[in-house]
Amino acid sequence: MIVNRILAASVALTVGGLGALPVDAASPQRNLDVYRVSPLVENGKIQALAVEVRLPADADGETRMQLPAEWGGGERLWRFLKDPVVTGGQLSQPDEKTWVITSKPRARLTLRYRVVSAYDGPPPPDSPNYGQPIIGPEGFYVIGHTIFATPEDRETDLARFEWDPASSALQLSTDLTPLQRAPASISQLGPSVLMAYPDTVEARRDVGGAPLTVATRGTFSFSAEAFADMAARSIGAVRAFWGDGRAPFLITLAGQPAPQGWTSYRGSGLDDAFAVISTQNTKLEDYRLFLTHEYLHTWIAERLGGAIDGPGEPAGYWFSEGFTDYYARRLALRAGLVDLETFAAAWNEALDAYATSPAIGANNAQIVAGFWSDRAVQKLPYQRGAQLAVLLENRLKSKGGLDRVMLALRDQAAKRRDTSRRVPASQAFTPVARSVTGVDLAPEIDRYVSRGERILLPADAFGGCLTVETLTRPAYWLGLDLAETDKARTLVGVDPSGPAYAAGLREGMKYLGRHGGKPGDSTVEVGLAIEENGKPRVVRFLPKGPGEVTVQRIKVPTALGPDARAACVKAVAG
Structure with missing residues (x-):
């Protein structure tokens, strides 16, 4: 069985959850932009999405609309925005990713365009690139980053969202629902998910006083209620670690048929939601660590300083993805979502994949260059970063451990949230660690991340009753x-x-x-x-080839009494 778990990089642009911003009558400079989405239906099938944007023109009469460009592996996303029409001004297109509207200053403008699907049929389950619109024929599943054109240099604008089912039977699940009730920052449009199908099923839970909505589409071996129960436990465990995060949250799960031999589940963590696409043969228990990983992205990296801007973003994935994998396993064990054997199995799968990766020696510059085109390169930051977190936890154990640094990162980022002094989390990590622990971790970051040296964990890396074995075996060929x-x-x-x-x-x-x-x-x-x-x-x-490969694996004692098991879990998970 081939399991394809591609966790797309989080590109969350806002921090404050779903809280709406009131329109301040004393601040007339804050523009209000209205975004209306509806399906285009022909012969009972969804052909495209219609997007209407109503907004005031810029003060100089030239309003530049920025089209979607790159997100989640999707490139040149403007290709899927078609047939723009403007009322109230004249439209020109100086380049592929910009529409310019010329009009009277502050004129009321209406921009209409279509969004078409990036795929002829469903997206392939083994594709590393699914950050593109999925539209038709029964419904649609899109991320805001991929469909919304927004006015340039107007970050202070407020936005309101409207949904028109256009006489269809579509049931929309979206984290933009609060923007239907009251306008909020336009920055909330990008990191949003919109899923609409006639057979969408929603389940709701209360997690520490905050609502969780789970929307599923497709036939799985489990119910939406069971999925919601698991998600609530996972979210509760993560919130307990960070000590905050009590805001509404949405999980969307879209199922797709499973080709023979494939199990695939892929997700994108957004600010107040995460969007999942999964083959329908995936078992409920397979989502335990996956859900924990994705919800952790609410903090790692956004609330710790955010990602690196632009094409160099994968340079920070050793932190945003690797550290997230480390904490997902650890917090799931701490909360009882997984047992020691499942914890060890998840680590052993990652350790084996790392040891046998054809990209194992890639440095961080090579990861940036090949992340979206080479699957082995794409997985390396997850594998490498998680092991690096283990090494650093041991290095910092006498100073309060890695947890102390992560919480300090959160606090520093919160102080800088409303300033221009934002430092990406992966770049802030080393100076914050030095500040709160007095330990300089720069040599480890340079050795294992920048230069890509092979990581070998010490035998006692995890503590407790677990040991790390180092073995050799013939190379795979x-x-x-x-x-x-x-x-x-x-x-x-x-x-x-x-x-x-x-x-x-x-x-x-x-x-x-x-x-x-x-x-x-x-x-x-x-x-x-x-x-x-x-x-x-x-x-x-x-499949034995010439040469040998060195692999590591975690060993769990075969016989553990209840007390010894509980002590081991506490030592490993904290």
Whole structure:
């Protein structure tokens, strides 16, 4: 079974939850912009979204509208905004990502455009790039960053949101609902999710006095109520750590069919929501760490200083994604969402993937360059950053641990929230750690992040009853080109010196598929199905190649009494 868990980078632009901002009559310079969304329906099918923007023109009569550009791996997102029409002014387009409206100063303008789907059909479950509009034929699932054109240099504008189902049966779930009641900062439009289908099911929970809404679409092996119960426990555990965050929250879960051999769940943490796309064969328990990870993004990195702006954003993913993985596992164990065995299994999967990654030696500059195009590079900041957090926790243990630094980062960022002195969290981490603990962590950051050196955890890295074992095994090698074989459906690149050839496989044989095996692990037998003399046959072999790879894994004692287990959990999770 191949599990594809691509956690897209969080790009949250606001901090204050769903709180609406009143229109201040004493501040007439604050413009009010109204955004109206409705589906375009033809023959009972959703063809596109219609977006209408009503806003005052700039004081000089030239209003520049910034179109969506890049977000979550989606590039040139302006491609999906079509047919702009303006009432109250004249429209021109000086470049692909800007619309300019010329009018009388402060004239009332109405801009209308369509948003079309980025996909011919549903998005592929194995795609690293899904930060693009998903529209039709039954409904839509979009992120605000990908559909809304906003006026340039008007960050103080207020926005109101309107939804028009246009006589359709669509049921909209969105974190923009409060903006239907009262206008709020226009910055809330981007980090928002809008999901609308006729069969959307919503479940609601109270988490520490704040409402949680869970909206699901699709047929899963669990109910929306069960998913909401799990989400509430996860959110409660994270809020208990940070000591705040009591604001309304929305989770949207859209299901898609599962191709044979695939389980995929992918999510984007937004400011007051997170959006999930998942194959419908995913089990409820598979979401435990995933939900915890995504909700942690409400703080990491946004409320700790935010992400690095622009194309260099992946340079900080060792912190925003790797540290989030570290805390997701630790807090889930602390809250009893997972047991020691599940905690260790999650770590062992990550440690194995890291050890066998073809990108293991990539430095941080190479991660920035290849993050959205190379899957191995994309996973590396998660793997590397989580292990780095373990090392730093041990280094800081006598000084209050990593928790002390993270809470100090939160407090510093809160003081700077309304100023221009915002420092991205990944860049603020080292000076804050030095300030509150007196320990300089810059050498570790340079060694393992900037230069990309291999991390090997010490045997006692996790404490308690857990130990880290270091093993070697033969390098993984099939002896053929599996990617090209998958495309051609015949065996390609069979090396006469490799294990596939030794098992009897030959170039050009008709390929039917893979059976079993574990990518990267040469100790697990793999089977390749071929057709020979008109009959199917599975050829099994160990994918052992030349050389060795060093891997690490966490070992849990086989026999632990209740008291010893509780003591171990406390020592590991804090």
